[in-house]
Each structure stands twice: as C-alpha cells, then as structure tokens.
Amino acid sequence: MDLLVFILPFLVGSAIIVALFPEYSLSRACLILTCCLGMGIGLGITSSTAFLWLVVFAHPGGNYLIAELCLSIFLVLFAIYRFRYAKNTIKIELASSHDSNIVKIEWLKIIFLILMIAFVASFILKAYFERPHGAHDAWAIWNYRARWLFRGGSQWTYAFSYLNAADSPDYPLLVTGSVFRMWSMLGTDHVAIPITVAGLLAVGSILIIFSSLAILRGENQGYLAAIFMFITTQFLNVSTYQYGDAPLAFFILGTIVLFSLKDHYPNLSFRLLFLAGLTASCAAWTKNEGVLFLVLIILIRFIGKMRRNNWFGILKQFLYFSLGMSFVLGTLIYFKIGFAIANDLVNKTNLKKLSDYLFDIDRYLEVLLGMTKKIFTFNDHIISLLIVYFLISGVDRYSFVKKGIASHVLLMLLMLGGYFFSYFISPHNIEWHMGSSLRRLIVQLWPTWVFLFFYCVKGPEKNASIPSNSARSF
Amino acid sequence: MLKEEIKSYLESRLNKYFPAVRWPVLLIVIPALLIGIYTLLNILSEVVIEKRRSNVADYENRFASIQKDLPANAYVNYVTDQEYAPDFILVRYALVPARIVYGLTSKQEYLVVQYLDTAKIPNFEGYTLKKNYENGVMLFQRSR
Numbered sequence: 001m002d003l004l005v006f007i008l009p010f011l012v013g014s015a016i017i018v019a020l021f022p023e024y025s026l027s028r029a030c031l032i033l034t035c036c037l038g039m040g041i042g043l044g045i046t047s048s049t050a051f052l053w054l055v056v057f058a059h060p061g062g063n064y065l066i067a068e069l070c071l072s073i074f075l076v077l078f079a080i081y082r083f084r085y086a087k088n089t090i091k092i093e094l095a096s097s098h099d100s101n102i103v104k105i106e107w108l109k110i111i112f113l114i115l116m117i118a119f120v121a122s123f124i125l126k127a128y129f130e131r132p133h134g135a136h137d138a139w140a141i142w143n144y145r146a147r148w149l150f151r152g153g154s155q156w157t158y159a160f161s162y163l164n165a166a167d168s169p170d171y172p173l174l175v176t177g178s179v180f181r182m183w184s185m186l187g188t189d190h191v192a193i194p195i196t197v198a199g200l201l202a203v204g205s206i207l208i209i210f211s212s213l214a215i216l217r218g219e220n221q222g223y224l225a226a227i228f229m230f231i232t233t234q235f236l237n238v239s240t241y242q243y244g245d246a247p248l249a250f251f252i253l254g255t256i257v258l259f260s261l262k263d264h265y266p267n268l269s270f271r272l273l274f275l276a277g278l279t280a281s282c283a284a285w286t287k288n289e290g291v292l293f294l295v296l297i298i299l300i301r302f303i304g305k306m307r308r309n310n311w312f313g314i315l316k317q318f319l320y321f322s323l324g325m326s327f328v329l330g331t332l333i334y335f336k337i338g339f340a341i342a343n344d345l346v347n348k349t350n351l352k353k354l355s356d357y358l359f360d361i362d363r364y365l366e367v368l369l370g371m372t373k374k375i376f377t378f379n380d381h382i383i384s385l386l387i388v389y390f391l392i393s394g395v396d397r398y399s400f401v402k403k404g405i406a407s408h409v410l411l412m413l414l415m416l417g418g419y420f421f422s423y424f425i426s427p428h429n430i431e432w433h434m435g436s437s438l439r440r441l442i443v444q445l446w447p448t449w450v451f452l453f454f455y456c457v458k459g460p461e462k463n464a465s466i467p468s469n470s471a472r473s474f
Numbered sequence: 475m476l477k478e479e480i481k482s483y484l485e486s487r488l489n490k491y492f493p494a495v496r497w498p499v500l501l502i503v504i505p506a507l508l509i510g511i512y513t514l515l516n517i518l519s520e521v522v523i524e525k526r527r528s529n530v531a532d533y534e535n536r537f538a539s540i541q542k543d544l545p546a547n548a549y550v551n552y553v554t555d556q557e558y559a560p561d562f563i564l565v566r567y568a569l570v571p572a573r574i575v576y577g578l579t580s581k582q583e584y585l586v587v588q589y590l591d592t593a594k595i596p597n598f599e600g601y602t603l604k605k606n607y608e609n610g611v612m613l614f615q616r617s618r
Contacts, residue, residue: 133530139567147570460499
C-alpha cells in the first residue's frame with residue numbers, strides 16, 4: 001500500500017508520456033526522461049484529483065483509491081495499445097544513431113553513479129534523521145496545511161482560513177495536495193511521505209538534466225551536467241527542507257527541456273507542447289512563482305512569436321499547450337477563486353505603494369545590489385566556476401544549439417526580473433526578506449540554468465564534431 | 475620557453491590519463507567528487523556522531539498525549555514561557571486539528587500551557603488545571 005501511493009501517480013504520468021510518444025519514450029535516455037517527468041506530472045494530476053475529490057465528495061479514501069486505480073489501468077492500457085500498434089502505423093522521421101565520432105567516456109558515468117549514490121545517501125541521512133519534519137516553512141505552511149486537510153475532518157477549509165494565515169496562505173497545492181492524498185490513502189500522516197515526495201523530485205531534476213542533455217548533446221555532456229549539479233549542495237539542502245522550491249525547479253526545468261526538444265524535433269512539436277503545457281501548469285500548481293513562469297512562457301513562446309511567424313500556426317501550437325495545461329490549471333484557478341486568500345506580497349496594498357517606490361532610486365539599488373550579491377555568492381561562488389569553465393571551454397556553435405536558446409535565457413532573466421519586482425514592493429525589510437528567501441528562489445531556477453549552460457557549451461570530448469543531424473536522433 | 479614546456483608536460487600527463495577528454499572537464503569533475511564525498515561524510519558525522527536532530531520531533535512527542543484530550547477543531551488558548559517564534563508555530567503544527575490562539579485575550583474553553591523553564595504550576599484566573607502531563611505541558615479548563 002505504501003508503494004502503491006507512489007506507483008499510481010507514476011503510472012498516470014508515465015502512461016500519458018508513453019501514449020504521446022510510443023516510438024521514443026521507452027528507449028535509452030528517453031526512458032529516464034519518461035520516468036522522471038512521468039512521476040512529476042503524475043503527482044501534479046493526482047494532487048489535483050485528490051483536492052477536487054475532497055471538495056466534491058469527502059476525504060480521498062477507499063473509493064478514491066479505486067477511482068485512481070481505474071484511471072491508471074485505463075491510461076496504462078491505452079499506452080500499451082499505442083506502444084504496440086500505433087508505433088507501426090505512425091510515420092516517424094528516424095534519424096541516424098548518435099555520432100560515432102563521439103567516444104563514450106566511461107569514467108564520467110562511473111563518477112556520476114558514485115556521486116548519485118552519495119547524493120541519495122546524503123539526502124536520506126539529512127531528511128530522515130536530522131530533519132524528518134523539514135525546515136521552518138514545512139511545519140509553518142506546506143506540511144501544516146497538509147495536516148489540516150488530513151486531520152481537519154469536515155473543517156479542512158480552515159487550512160486556507162484568514163484566522164489560520166501565517167505565511168503565504170495562498171500557495172498552490174501540488175506539494176501539500178500530494179502529501180495529503182498519500183496520507184489519506186494510507187490513513188496515517190507519516191513523515192516518510194513528504195520526505196519521499198521531496199526526494200523523488202530532487203533526484204528527478206538531476207536525472208532530467210542528464211537524460212535531456214544525453215538526448216540533445218550526447219551522454220557525456222549529460223553526465224557532466226549532472227555531475228555539476230552535485231556540486232550545488234544548496235540544491236540538496238533546500239530539497240530536504242520539504243518546501244515547494246525544489247519541486248518548482250523540477251517543473252520549470254521539465255518545461256524548458258520540453259521546449260528545447262520541441263525546437264529540435266519539429267515533427268514532434270504538438271505532442272511536446274501538450275506535455276509542456278502539463279509541466280508548466282504543474283509549476284503554477286506548485287508555487288506562485290510558477291504562475292509567473294507560466295505567464296512568461298506564454299508571452300515569450302507564443303505571443304512574442306506571433307509577429308514573426310504565421311499566427312495561425314502559433315495559435316495551433318498554443319491550443320495544444322492549453323490542452324495540456326487545462327486540467328491542472330483549471331484546478332488552480334478553482335482553488336485561487338474558491339479557497340485562497342490574498343497573497344502577502346502581491347496585493348492591492350503593496351501595489352499601491354508602488355507609486356511611492358517608483359522614484360526611489362535607493363530602493364532600486366538596494367534590491368539590485370542585494371540580488372546581484374546573493375546570486376554571485378550563491379553556493380560558495382559556484383557561478384565563478386561556470387564562468388571559468390565557459391571562458392576556457394567556449395560555446396558550441398552548431399545551429400541546433402543556438403536555436404531557441406535566446407528565448408529560454410530571456411525567460412530566465414524575466415523570472416529574475418519578477419523576483420526583483422516582488423522584493424521591490426515587499427512590505428518587509430528588504431535585507432531580511434532577501435536573506436530569508438532569495439537563496440531558495442535561485443534554487444528554483446538553478447537546474448534550468450545548469451541545463452541551458454551545458455546545452456550551449458562545448459562537450460567534454462576532445463575533437464568532438466557533432467553533425468547537424470546527430471542531435472536529432474534518439 | 476619554460477611556459478611552453480610546462481604546458482606541453484601537463485598536456486602530455488593529462489593525455490596519458492584522460493585521452494578522450496578536454497582538460498576543463500576536470501574543473502568540474504574534481505570539485506564534484508571532493509564536495510560530494512565531503513558533504514556525505516559531513517552529514518554522516520552530524521547525524522551519527524553529533525546526533526544532530528531538529529526539535530520538531532520533541533514537540534510532537536511532548537504534545538502527543540494532550541492532543542487526544544482536546545476536542546477536534548476547537549479553539550484553544552496557548553500560554554508558554556518560551557519565545558513566541560518558532561515555539562507557537564511548532565505547537566500549532568503539533569496540535570492540528572486544534573485551533574491554537576496565542577495568549578489569553580479571547581478566552582476559550584481549554585487552555586494549553588507549556589512551561590519548560592518554570593517548575594511551579596501556574597494559576598490562570600477563570601481556569602482550573604485539568605491534567606498535568608509531567609513534561610512541562612498542562613491542560614486547563616474554564617472554571618464553571
């Protein structure tokens with residue numbers, strides 16, 4: 001039963017991906033990407049269904065389990081059907097296998113495996129033994145609300161009440177809802193559940209970086225990027241907190257990876273957009289910063305491109321993206337309208353202060369300098385290592401690498417701009433506010449920056465030559 | 475001249491051990507190995523030798539008994555000799571689904587008291603001691 005609560009979301013998410021990509025999703029690096037994204041998407045969908053079940057019926061117990069089991073079986077059968085039959089009927093553009101000039105560097109794989117074991121062991125020790133209930137916000141917000149949903153009986157709405165409001169009472173429910181769903185199905189609020197959710201998404205982020213770069217740039221580059229993630233000890237730390245930041249990083253990364261794949265495999269464009277819609281809506285369902293991410297991705301990837309391209313084609317792409325995000329985003333909108341109270345940062349009172357702050361140059365400088373300092377000193381100046389590596393290694397100049405990268409970088413910079421704005425209108429002391437949260441905000445974007453960095457820089461191989469079609473192969 | 479010699483010597487050594495890899499890769503791999511293993515050992519020492527534990531579990535254990543005696547979803551006053559933060563948030567978390575009201579400004583039927591640094595059993599006007607859990611936690615009820 002304990003395993004079943006994790007297996008069902010995994011099956012739901014993975015079956016959707018296999019049904020969408022029967023020809024690719026179960027081969028080599030794609031299998032890892034399918035499993036990781038499948039777990040995340042499954043958690044997003046099942047946390048939404050559990051919340052809606054709670055609203056419409058009652059606590060998700062036996063009946064809910066049967067309903068979810070039926071959904072999983074249906075999706076798995078559909079995925080098997082698609083895998084066995086659709087594979088032979090769909091005409092796919094099969095590219096050549098990976099460039100034979102690129103030698104696999106076996107010791108990179110061994111180091112990756114050693115560090116992955118060390119990462120998992122460190123996570124288990126820290127999360128299960130040192131802080132089984134997570135850090136401050138876990139017992140003040142995330143798991144506290146999950147407890148209210150689970151233990152509150154008919155009074156569960158108190159979790160979102162004004163009287164109960166401490167910090168950020170309007171936060172969306174992917175993490176809280178997943179934990180609540182599993183506790184309800186098991187009938188006990190064991191600490192292992194939020195720890196395992198946090199652990200799966202943290203390890204999933206690293207594996208997504210590896211698998212996506214293995215597909216796009218070759219396995220060596222994938223291993224190197226994943227190895228780099230192990231240097232980021234702040235990512236490990238924040239994951240053990242059981243907050244929404246590491247899960248949000250997972251979904252932001254997943255969405256950017258899917259858009260990068262879309263840019264490289266235009267024949268898979270619509271299916272990838274459907275999946276990207278799902279991951280982007282899961283990001284919005286995880287934390288409010290995810291809503292900003294969703295808005296920006298629509299602005300940059302769809303509205304921003306309308307001027308240059310055929311607007312009907314873009315509209316069609318947006319339709320697929322919207323289809324993907326419809327269910328989880330619909331749940332989020334319902335939650336925000338029906339249950340969530342006003343945000344403590346972006347609200348009428350704070351926005352009114354904007355006119356006072358608008359000409360306050362000192363405030364601009366304080367936020368800008370504070371953010372710059374925090375970003376450059378993040379994780380013991382890890383950015384300097386990236387800069388040195390970049391200067392020595394250089395950028396990969398193949399056209400497929402350049403394609404779409406500018407929009408991703410712009411998106412990430414605008415996300416930072418959004419964070420700047422939230423500090424700018426903050427009612428709190430700016431120094432305190434940044435000190436208590438900016439490190440976590442950087443973690444939200446960090447895996448994506450790492451992915452984009454290793455997507456652009458030259459591979460680890462000597463005399464590596466990547467023909468234009470090699471990256472198109474699975 | 476010397477610079478060239480050093481460079482060619484280093485390149486030849488690197489080529490010997492890492493024939494297929496560009497040397498900047500080592501800038502990432504070596505720190506990753508050192509930091510990854512150091513982090514694991516550091517956490518191992520904190521958890522196993524220093525036995526570092528978060529205090530949330532202490533709150534969970536301390537309030538486990540009183541939780542059974544509180545009516546579900548009821549508003550309950552809370553008084554303590556500890557600092558407000560993070561004590562109040564931890565108590566609030568441990569006692570879900572009781573709705574904790576800090577202080578005695580609006581008096582409820584039940585009053586939960588946590589006195590960890592005070593040995594004497596306190597008196598609260600309008601309340602009588604219902605149960606002392608002998609771990610610093612006490613439950614008071616309004617006098618009839």
